[in-house]
Amino acid sequence: xxxxxxxxxxxxxxxxxxxxxxxxxxxxxxxxxxxxxxxxxxxxxxxxxxxxxxxxxxxxxxxxxxxxxxxxxxxxxxxxxxxxxxxxxxxxxxxxxxxxxxxxxxxxxxxxxxxxxxxxxxxxxxxxxxxxxxxxxxxxxxxxxxxxxxxxxxxxxxxxxxxxxxxxxxxxxxxxxxxxxxxxxxxxxxxxxxxxxxxxxxxxxxxxxxxxxxxxxxxxxxxxxxxxxxxxxxxxxxxxxxxxxxxxxxxxxxxxxxxxxxxxxxxxxxxxxxxxxxxxxxxxxxxxxxxxxxxxxxxxxxxxxxxxxxxxxxxxxxxxxxxxxxxxxxxxxxxxxxxxxxxxxxxxxxxxxxxxxxxxxxxxxxxxxxxxxxxxxxxxxxxxxxxxxxxxxxxxxxxxxxxxxxxxxxxxxxxxxxxxxxxxxxxxxxxxxxxxxxxxxxxxxxxxxxxxxxxxxxxxxxxxxxxxxxxxxxxxxxxxxxxxxxxxxxxxxxxxxxxxxxxxxxxxxxxxxxxxxxxxxxxxxxxxxxxxxxxxxxxxxxxxxxxxxxxxxxxxxxxxxxxxxxxxxxxxxxxxxxxxxxxxxxxxxxxxxxxxxxxxxxxxxxxxxxxxxxxxxxxxxxxxxxxxxxxxxxxxxxxxxxxxxxxxxxxxxxxxxxxxxxxxxxxxxxxxxxxxxxxxxxxxxxxxxxxxxxxxxxxxxxxxxxxxxxxxxxxxxxxxxxxxxxxxxxxxxxxxxxxxxxxxxxxxxxxxxxxxxxxxxxxxxxxxxxxxxxxxxxxxxxxxxxxxxxxxxxxxxxxxxxxxxxxxxxxxxxxxxxxxxxxxxxxxxxxxxxxxxxxxxxxxxxxx
Ligand code: HT7
Ligand code: ZN
Numbered sequence: 001x002x003x004x005x006x007x008x009x010x011x012x013x014x015x016x017x018x019x020x021x022x023x024x025x026x027x028x029x030x031x032x033x034x035x036x037x038x039x040x041x042x043x044x045x046x047x048x049x050x051x052x053x054x055x056x057x058x059x060x061x062x063x064x065x066x067x068x069x070x071x072x073x074x075x076x077x078x079x080x081x082x083x084x085x086x087x088x089x090x091x092x093x094x095x096x097x098x099x100x101x102x103x104x105x106x107x108x109x110x111x112x113x114x115x116x117x118x119x120x121x122x123x124x125x126x127x128x129x130x131x132x133x134x135x136x137x138x139x140x141x142x143x144x145x146x147x148x149x150x151x152x153x154x155x156x157x158x159x160x161x162x163x164x165x166x167x168x169x170x171x172x173x174x175x176x177x178x179x180x181x182x183x184x185x186x187x188x189x190x191x192x193x194x195x196x197x198x199x200x201x202x203x204x205x206x207x208x209x210x211x212x213x214x215x216x217x218x219x220x221x222x223x224x225x226x227x228x229x230x231x232x233x234x235x236x237x238x239x240x241x242x243x244x245x246x247x248x249x250x251x252x253x254x255x256x257x258x259x260x261x262x263x264x265x266x267x268x269x270x271x272x273x274x275x276x277x278x279x280x281x282x283x284x285x286x287x288x289x290x291x292x293x294x295x296x297x298x299x300x301x302x303x304x305x306x307x308x309x310x311x312x313x314x315x316x317x318x319x320x321x322x323x324x325x326x327x328x329x330x331x332x333x334x335x336x337x338x339x340x341x342x343x344x345x346x347x348x349x350x351x352x353x354x355x356x357x358x359x360x361x362x363x364x365x366x367x368x369x370x371x372x373x374x375x376x377x378x379x380x381x382x383x384x385x386x387x388x389x390x391x392x393x394x395x396x397x398x399x400x401x402x403x404x405x406x407x408x409x410x411x412x413x414x415x416x417x418x419x420x421x422x423x424x425x426x427x428x429x430x431x432x433x434x435x436x437x438x439x440x441x442x443x444x445x446x447x448x449x450x451x452x453x454x455x456x457x458x459x460x461x462x463x464x465x466x467x468x469x470x471x472x473x474x475x476x477x478x479x480x481x482x483x484x485x486x487x488x489x490x491x492x493x494x495x496x497x498x499x500x501x502x503x504x505x506x507x508x509x510x511x512x513x514x515x516x517x518x519x520x521x522x523x524x525x526x527x528x529x530x531x532x533x534x535x536x537x538x539x540x541x542x543x544x545x546x547x548x549x550x551x552x553x554x555x556x557x558x559x560x561x562x563x564x565x566x567x568x569x570x571x572x573x574x575x576x577x578x579x580x581x582x583x584x585x586x587x588x589x590x591x592x593x594x595x596x597x598x599x600x601x602x603x604x605x606x607x608x609x610x611x612x613x614x615x616x617x618x619x620x621x622x623x624x625x626x627x628x629x630x631x632x633x634x635x636x637x638x639x640x641x642x643x644x645x646x647x648x649x650x651x652x653x654x655x656x657x658x659x660x661x662x663x664x665x666x667x668x669x670x671x672x673x674x675x676x677x678x679x680x681x682x683x684x685x686x687x688x689x690x691x692x693x694x695x696x697x698x699x700x701x702x703x704x705x706x707x708x709x710x711x712x713x714x715x716x717x718x719x720x721x722x723x724x725x726x727x728x729x730x731x732x733x734x735x736x737x738x739x740x741x742x743x744x745x746x747x748x749x750x751x752x753x754x755x756x757x758x759x760x761x762x763x764x765x766x767x768x769x770x771x772x773x774x775x776x777x778x779x780x781x782x783x784x785x786x787x788x789x790x791x792x793x794x795x796x797x798x799x800x801x802x803x804x805x806x807x808x809x810x811x812x813x814x815x816x817x818x819x820x821x822x823x824x825x826x827x828x829x830x831x832x833x834x835x836x837x838x839x840x841x842x843x844x845x846x847x848x
Pocket of ligand 1: 119121122251252253254255256289290293312368
């Protein structure tokens with residue numbers, strides 16, 4: 001397959017004034033009739049052919065302005081020669097046939113548990129009808145659905161309904177990727193919301209009958225999102241109805257189709273007994289994210305898919321702000337940075353590294369990545385830091401005023417910041433163009449009451465980008481006295497050269513430098529500090545992220561020493577942990593995060609960055625040993641925390657109770673390494689909510705116990721698909737390394753292992769890939785099992801298979817033997833004639 005290049009962008013030859021679609025639904029023979037009013041694009045070269053995308057469509061008939069035409073589709077669509085087209089606007093009409101029942105790729109129109117649903121982003125609409133399936137062609141849609149099913153939904157406002165049919169009218173011009181249709185036996189929970197403009201909006205969450213009692217939290221999160229977008233960004237909703245539908249078979253988390261969001265049911269359905277606190281938080285975030293797309297994505301969309309971060313980076317940033325406002329900014333920031341490092345830094349350090357705005361792709365579905373999403377959000381966070389909060393809001397107001405109804409580029413985005421802040425941001429724009437995580441080195445020199453800081457930046461080569469230019473990096477920095485007093489509040493140092501010196505004088509004492517406060521830039525900071533300095537920051541820094549980071553650095557250094565030289569965690573570390581654990585002034589959620597040791601993949605990543613070849617077994621052993629030491633040294637404190645962090649009374653998913661449960665389970669999890677899981681077992685036995693039931697069982701599994709609890713969990717939850725995903729995942733994720741592949745293989749034989757369901761596939765195969773010591777077993781059993789299943793899934797759902805294939809992206813970190821084993825599996829996956837374009841691109845890039 002040929003790559004598509006950003007540099008080759010051409011405006012569309014034709015624009016669309018109106019789209020009318022009629023669907024006659026049938027599982028094997030759905031008919032789609034399209035009437036599309038085209039007009040030549042004045043901004044494009046005149047006299048071009050009409051090219052319509054179309055895949056897997058059986059063309060029944062076509063006409064132009066009512067006159068029958070003969071069109072011969074090829075594998076990717078059809079063309080009508082310019083000479084056969086009328087001079088001005090014309091109406092194209094086509095009838096096609098498709099078979100939603102056999103659509104296992106979950107793209108286009110497909111069926112899930114008897115329900116019809118669609119997924120059109122990025123290029124799924126071409127599997128529904130012939131169309132210029134590109135985001136810069138925006139049009140109003142009118143849709144008629146004919147089916148005996150009771151609920152028939154599409155985008156926009158309802159425009160009529162009768163027995164066996166319904167019509168929908170979406171007045172807002174939209175690209176085809178935002179089209180949606182749902183038909184099924186569904187039931188809704190409904191509330192009303194009045195916008196700040198006085199519009200009375202019906203909000204519905206549609207689910208399968210029986211699931212209604214699990215929709216209250218999502219619906220409340222939706223209302224809060226709508227209010228928040230009005231209050232913080234001045235953006236109101238613009239239709240009379242907002243529908244959300246929960247679907248079991250779904251490739252990603254959710255989809256922001258105009259007025260008809262479609263969600264993976266795991267990000268809608270929740271009750272205290274079936275969903276964990278993390279599930280509730282994910283639901284809140286994703287409901288908000290998809291809603292926020294209404295302005296950042298739908299009203300203003302992307303000119304082409306290279307600009308994907310324009311909507312995704314911005315919408316992630318907005319959902320992060322929202323979650324901070326709803327819960328705790330400090331905790332949210334720490335969690336976001338942990339996710340960024342675990343997913344995006346990992347991606348940036350390997351063969352799949354690419355810029356936030358890529359320059360080419362073979363399959364765009366492969367670029368819905370942590371770089372486009374999470375790093376994209378970091379760039380917006382930096383922009384806000386550089387221009388200030390008020391100018392940020394001014395830039396956003398200008399963006400909405402200037403570009404509403406348009407399909408835009410990163411250039412348009414940067415321009416509103418330049419205009420609002422009166423500042424040249426051309427160097428900042430490199431962040432969108434240059435892949436890789438910059439390394440910032442901070443050197444300190446203290447003499448005669450003067451502190452001199454030298455900052456250096458360097459970005460290592462990434463695939464296709466051997467040379468890197470210096471970036472504009474905002475480094476938030478403060479100074480702390482050894483007794484914890486703040487000597488210098490946060491300053492933003494703008495690092496824009498390979499090396500810069502910053503001087504601070506009149507300091508009463510040698511300060512402790514608190515650098516990269518709030519994680520002000522997505523960089524790797526190399527800053528040599530003593531354990532004593534880190535302990536001061538952990539205990540006293542005024543910036544909560546910097547406090548967390550100091551503890552994390554302490555833990556990482558100790559674990560590195562344990563892995564490399566067999567050292568043991570010293571008393572200073574254990575004392576620092578004890579102080580954090582028992583500090584009642586600190587938010588329990590924060591204490592839970594501090595208590596958590598860096599994960600095995602994070603350690604492999606940091607060891608590799610430090611020039612070592614990570615040994616997954618040694619990492620696993622050292623981490624367990626560190627947990628054992630912590631458990632032994634802190635046992636009474638941990639036990640007290642388990643008792644103190646009880647949450648009596650009815651379950652509430654709010655941040656306060658969730659934080660207490662997080663700390664309780666973190667403490668019980670560490671303690672299990674000394675008490676054999678006694679406390680965890682007690683929590684499991686008394687649990688009246690999924691967070692504690694599942695958290696306690698996981699803690700038991702992690703110390704090799706929990707068989708009885710697992711059986712009980714299965715008996716209780718075998719009828720609940722989403723809870724069963726947890727049952728599958730936990731057994732793999734917490735398995736002893738030598739057993740993980742075996743357990744995963746056994747689970748694939750389980751009657752409930754429905755491998756075509758992406759959630760279930762990820763629960764087993766994805767979890768094995770996320771278990772470093774289990775996946776990287778020296779005999780290659782983990783690699784073989786994952787590759788076998790990826791090959792199988794690739795035949796049914798290439799998009800989902802290609803995403804899971806990223807479990808191999810770190811392969812070059814490891815020793816030669818492991819590399820040889822992985823290379824053989826990647827080659828086996830690639831060398832099949834039937835290898836999909838999605839998988840072919842991913843494996844090709846990984847092999848390099
Ligand atoms: N904009 C959506 C991204 C997406 C997607 C969602 C579900 C299934 C397939 C998909 N392909 C791309 C989701 C979002 O970022 O909001
Ligand atoms: Zn999104």
